[in-house]
Amino acid sequence: MDNNDLHSVVFQRKSIRKYDLTPLADSTMAEITEFVRSLQPLDATIKTAMKFVSQTEVHHNLLRIKAPHYLVAFSENKAGYLTNIGFMLQQLDLFLSAKGIGSCWQGIPRPTNEVRASSELEFVIVMSFGMAKEPLYRNSIQEFKRKPLDKISNTIGLDDLLEPVRLAPSATNSQPWFFTGDHRLLHAYCVKTNFLKALIYEKMNQVDMGIALYHLWLAAQVAGNSVTFGQNDEAKANPPDGYYYICSVESG
Ligand SMILES: Cc1cc2nc3c(=O)[nH]c(=O)nc-3n(C[C@H](O)[C@H](O)[C@H](O)COP(=O)(O)O)c2cc1C
Structure with missing residues (x-):
């Protein structure tokens, strides 16, 4: 495989x-x-x-x-x-x-x-x-209940990389991710939760971010690009409203 x-x-x-x-x-x-x-x-x-x-x-x-x-x-x-x-x-x-x-x-x-x-x-x-006692697969993308791409990213022209991210599973299907940047350097952010929700969801949201990053890594590999993960001080200091920084994804 x-x-x-x-x-x-x-x-x-x-x-x-x-x-x-x-x-x-x-x-x-x-x-x-x-x-x-x-x-x-x-x-x-x-x-x-x-x-x-x-x-x-x-x-x-x-x-x-x-x-x-x-x-x-x-x-x-x-x-x-x-x-x-x-x-x-x-x-x-x-x-x-x-x-x-x-x-x-x-x-x-x-x-x-x-x-x-x-x-x-x-x-x-x-x-x-x-072994599943229910159908193992969805028949089409339409069967995924997910946010549209423009709600999880403000990038342009990166659909091949971000569509697999969009379809990633997450706890309670909350899809806490947001991506900014371009094909060379993408920044991954996670939604901030209020105090009460944070008690339950904060940990799961960070697990979810790893799931999304794996789908992104895989999409890059399949497209023949290798990506590396790291920290970027500027991106960390400038999260979109309501999000906090997780990591950056560098193409190279
Ligand atoms: C970190 C994490 C924790 C989850 N915990 C549960 C759980 O405790 N019980 C459950 O039935 N599903 C759980 N799920 C499955 C999600 O509800 C499911 O991934 C989401 O609704 C999207 O549906 P899909 O995986 O069928 O695409 C979890 C998923 C993730 C990623």
């Missing part, structure tokens, strides 16, 4: 919430495990760990989606760690979808104390996966 395969599913994928609870074949799990070992970070200086667990190792609550497998993501808590996890796990979301396996980011469920204690790193988020 290559970047073209992953990029193709950006235009079809959807969150899967109904699963066949039969565990995946060992050979399939081995392939998924190998892919997870190869996940590319946005910031390689941040320590992360991934653990596969079963249904009984994720706390039961009314909102929990029952799936045969869950990936639990842990990370060192340092600047950019939530965005880094978003960037990494979105690779798995697309890989699973491309392999015909359903998945769903899970911002609410938490793994058991034992699972959380099994890593010295901070628990960040869970992703459920397994």
Whole structure:
């Protein structure tokens, strides 16, 4: 499977919430495990760990989606760690979808104390996966409920890069991203939330930003451009109204 395969599913994928609870074949799990070992970070200086667990190792609550497998993501808590996890796990979301396996980011469920204690790193988020008991793909772009491009960017002529960003999944489908700049240097911003909302959404929004940045990275790769991520003081000091700075994307 290559970047073209992953990029193709950006235009079809959807969150899967109904699963066949039969565990995946060992050979399939081995392939998924190998892919997870190869996940590319946005910031390689941040320590992360991934653990596969079963249904009984994720706390039961009314909102929990029952799936045969869950990936639990842990990370060192340092600047950019939530965005880094978003960037990494979105690779798995697309890989699973491309392999015909359903998945769903899970911002609410938490793994058991034992699972959380099994890593010295901070628990960040869970992703459920397994064979879907509902259609795996959307039939057309129109089935995505998303903001139009001009609400997520004021750039001109970058539709090929930003359409995959527009279609990215986000917690409660909030689509917190905004991009400014041009084809050489793009700046990524995240919406500011009020105090009450921030308690719940601030962390998830930063995970969402990593998901969007992975879709952007993938679109650039497929178009034959490589992009690098960094910090830009001027862009940081001048966010659009209602947004704060995450990072900049340099083409080169
Ligand atoms: C960080 C994050 C957390 C999420 N948490 C949940 C969750 O707890 N429960 C759920 O059913 N869906 C969850 N989702 C799925 C979103 O609701 C979904 O991605 C969004 O509505 C867009 O739909 P789509 O993924 O089908 O395109 C989450 C998505 C993200 C990115």
